[in-house]
Amino acid sequence: IGINPTNNVVDVTNYVLHSLGQPMHAFDAAAITGNEVVVKTLPAGTKFVTLDEKERKLFAEDLMICNQNEGMCIAGVFGGMKSGVTEKTTTVFLESAYFSPDSIRKTAQNHQLKTDASFRYERGxxxxxxxxxxxxxxxxxxxxxxxxxxxxIFDIYPKPIDDFKIEVTYHRINQLIGKELSNKEIEDILLGLEIKLENKTSEGFTAIVPPYRVDVQREADIVEEVLRVYGYNNVELQPTLSSSFLSEFPKKDNDSLQLEVSRILSGTGFNEIVTNSLTKHQYAAASESIDSANDVHILNYLSEELDVMRQTLMFSGLEVIDRNVKRRQNSLKLYEFGTTYHKKGEKYKEFSRLAIYLTGENASESWLDQSRPVRFHDLSQMVYQLLNKFGMNRLEIADVQSDLWSYGIEISHNKKTVVTLGKVNPKLAALCEVKQEVFYADFDWQMLRENYPLIVDFQPLSKFPEVKRDLSLVIDKSVNFEDIRKLSDRNASKLLTRMRVFDVYEGDKIGENEKAYAVSFFLQDQEKTLTDKVIDKTMQRLMTVFEKDLGATIRK
Structure with missing residues (x-):
């Protein structure tokens, strides 16, 4: 059986253990002082030397087999050094017992001991x-x-353990198996497994399960025993599979959705990171946008740098960037799905976030193309790709109002901020010893999941051609493209399908506080071909609105 022989007495106990599944222990009777064997617990911290010659400190709940003065064996787990059988032993005391699985499992776990005896006692x-x-x-x-x-022989068994009694119906057995078995066939199988049957009727019976079958205590366990003996291969598959019960699956599988987004990001060269939710309070204190009063403090923190739960993913991502840059990995494209933690009054709240980081070069330099530093628009392109994936096309854009970013934008959907993106404030990046530019996007992942369309709407391609018209606008530097887009949507929404800025100019050929935008407008009618008259009327209306509301000069 693969066990090294010790002596003929100990070998007998090991043989009985493996043949019957019943652990035993042999004591040297000379070590039983007072000729008394007592099963009890000893005070916590009591020192005890086990058979492996290691001194162990007992726990208060450890069950011990003791003589009149001291412990001799950790019950059901490991014997003691002093009471073991040796070549000098002339008289032997044999002990065989039943111990609670919970008690033995806890003792074995406390002492990190896995013995043949504890293995069996833990399982019953x-x-x-x-x-x-x-x-x-x-x-x-x-x-x-x-x-x-x-x-x-002393047999102390004050409260015998009763057999398990389980009510079973033939209908339930056949229903779970998926095949009709005769009552006699079911009964013969159970009787062969030493499971007695009482109170038999045409509908069912009471199964009397012996206590050693600790794995059979429910009606489903009885069905499993029947099926195990009958044979899984003997249950034919029906031409049309069906079930009397189907678990309710969520309409939106969050894990699958996260995996899908991960594949998009990883497919475009991003690497996923997983960072610690614990951080240091100095990060929140350094930012005006993060309220330190909302920090969730750790009562027994291991380090002063891990004393609060994070309120933003930004700093944990910057720490990853710092670690990589110091190892000469300067160009990074990272993303993380994580949770932020906030204290709101007496309550605590968690929010799911998706963070994207860009820093260094946009691509490795090669003979085909030169590399360049990453820009804000490299990040915004990725952001809009994800928003498009979630069907968010009616978006509102505003300048970022947080000192986490030097500049950036907030994108809202139905008046709720879905993502904020921009260049990380260098002062805050310096807290993580990051000196190079970092662009960071912070998504409300919970909001993205909730707005994911369950049904995708399709519309046929227009049979009529699209028309493009270009305008060059000289505007004040305080006016941004979002102002132009909103005005265009309000005044030409029926025909305007999209807009694109293809040039931006600032220089000595226009005013000091001015800039020039070259914008393409794409027009299309879903029902007919646009005429020059309709196109010119639409563009004239747009030019008039730009001149009136934005103070723009149209360069013709």
Whole structure:
């Protein structure tokens, strides 16, 4: 059985253990002071030397087999050094018992001990086996070691463990198996497994399960026993599979959705990171946009740099960037799905976020193309690709109002901010020792998930051609493209399909506080071909609005 022999007495106990599944222990009777064996617990911290010659400190709940003065064995787990059987032993005391699986499991875990005895006790042994095992071991010792029985057997079993009683119906057995079995066939299988049947009727019976079958305590367990013996291969698959019960699956599978977004980001060269939710309070204190009063503090923190839960993913991402830059990995494209933690009054709240980071060069330099530093628009392109994936096309854009970014934009959907993106404030980046430019986008992942369209609407391609018209606008530097887009949508929404800025100019050919935008307008009618008259009327209306509301000069 693969166990090194110790001596003929100990080998007998190991043999009984493996043949019957009943752990036993043999004590040197000379070590039992006071001729008394007591099963009890000892005070926590009591020192005890086990058979491996290691001194262990006992826990208050450890069950011990003791003599009149001290412990001799950790019950059901490991024997003691002083009471073990040696070549000098002349008288042996055999112990065979049933112990609670919970108690043995906890003791074995406390001492990090996994023995053959604890392995079996943890999983449940037959409470009616100790007496038989003791008799069997006694007989073997008499035959092999020439032993002689000099004392009586003590069987202390004040509260016998009853058989398990389980109500079972034939209909339920057939329903779970998926095949009609005869009542006699079911009964024969159970009787062969030493499961008695009482109170039999045409509908069912009471199964009497012996206590050693600790794995059979429910009606479903009885069905499993029947099916195991009958044979899984003997249950034919029906031409049309069906089930009497189907679990309710969520309409939106968040894990699948996260995996899908991960594939998009990873497919465009991003690497996923997973960072610690614990951070240091100095980050929140350094930012005006983060309220330190909302920090969730750790009561027993291990380090002053891990004393609060993070309110933003930005700083944990910057720490990753710093670590990589210091190892000469300067160009990074990273993303992380994470959680932020906030204290709101007496309550605590968690928010799911998606963070994207860009820093360094946009691509590795090669003979085909030169590299360049990443720009804001490299990040915004990725952001809009994800927003398009979630069907968010009616968006509102505003300048960022947080000191986490030097500049950037907030994109809202239905008047709720869905993502903020821009260049990380260098002063805050310096807290993580990051000196190069970092562009960072912070998505409200919970909002993205909630707005993910369950049904995708399709519309046919227009049969009529699209028309493009270009305008050059000289405007004040305080006017941005979002102002132009909003005015255009209000005044030409029926025909205007999209807009694109293809040139921006600032220089000595226009005023000091002015800039020039070259914008393409794409017009299309879904029902007819646009005429020059309609196109010119639409563009004239737009030019008039730009001149009136934005103070723009149209360069013709």
């Amino acid at each position: 042994t037959d409470p009616n086996m100790p007496f038989f095992a003791l008799q069997y071991a006694t007989q073997l010792i008499q035959e092999i070691a020439g032993g002689e029985v000099v004392g009586e």
